[in-house]
Amino acid sequence: MDLSSLFSLDGKVALITxxxxxxxxxxxTIFAAAGAKVVLSSRKQDDLDRESAKLNTKGYSTKGIACNVGNMEELKHLVDETVATFGGIDILVNNAAANPVFGPIHHTDISAFDKIMDVNLKAPFELSKLCFPHLIKSASPSVINISSIGGLSPEPGLGIYSVSKAALISMTKVFAKEWGEAKIRVNAICPGLIQTKFSEALWSNDKIMAMMMKQLPIKRVGTPEExxxxxxxxxxxxxxxxxxxxFTADGGFTI
Known part of the structure; x- marks a missing residue:
């Protein structure tokens, strides 16, 4: 068996929100290192240009395309620009997420609820559909939804965020079942506590960290690279x- 090709993404085009x-x-970064042509997307073009330039200096092939995934009208432009740049889409990673509130669920107003659902659920739904005509042309298409352990069991202070991630898990299974005949694989990753800016409200909270360290078999915060x-x-x-x-990557928290 040629193991060098087992984790290769040579010739693939990946779109990551x-x-x-x-x-x-x-x-x-990992996809680009594995040989993929990668479109990086987020809301701010300047940030994307900076990170894409860093990757391209390593000999990778990447481009930044700004898109607010919570705005459904911008998603079509993102897909069109990705295809215009690299000729197709083989891999979609729905990673963008929002959580504008932290605290009891009864303190979450309807505008925050709508923003969370727009970004965490509606955007993966719509973007996956927009990518379908391109994914179906791929020899080995894959959709990866980044959910959360909160989608498996609600996390304290993250009520509606947890609801949105639970729905994303269910939607992952629906897409997988319906798109199997098209040979499009759809899977979800549920990270635990990962040291990112997005989760800073958790890992910077001594009380929450003390509680988690008691439950974690692997007693540390995870890394984005994992x-x-x-x-x-x-x-x-x-x-x-x-x-x-x-798939969970949570240090054993959900065991």
Whole structure:
């Protein structure tokens, strides 16, 4: 067996949302290193240009395309520009997420609820559909949704965020079941506590950290690269018989 090709993404085009920092940027970096042409997307073009330039100086092929995934009208432009730049889409990573509130669910107003659902659920739904005509042309298409352990069991202070991530897990399974005949694999990753700016409200809270360290078999915060490595497995030929699956990378928190 030629193991050198098992995790190769040579010739593949990957579109990754929320990719200017944290988990998304780690996935973009690992995919590019594995040979993929990568579109990094997030809201701010300047951030994307900076990170894309850093990757391209390493000999990778990447481009930043700004898009607010919470604005459904911008998603079509993102897909069109990706195809115009690299000729197609083989891999979609729905990573962008929002959580504008932290606290009891009864303190979450309807505008925050709508923003969370727009970014965390509606955007992956619509973007996946927009990518479908291009994914179906790929020899080995893959969609990876970044959910959360909160989608498996609600996290304190993250009520509606947890609801949105639970719905994303269910939607992952629906897409996997319906798109199987088209040979499009759809899987979800549920990160635990990962040291990113997005999760700073958790890992910077001494009370929450003390509680988590009591429960964690692997007693440390995870890294974005550890999520990126799992995403590489799901994007690569190593996982060609894997779809509708939900993977945790949480240090054993959900055991």
């Amino acid at each position: 929320g990719a200017s920092k944290g988990i998304g940027l780690s996935i973009a 999520i990126g490595a799992m995403a590489l497995f799901l994007a690569s030929p190593a996982s060609t018989y894997t779809t509708g699956s939900v």
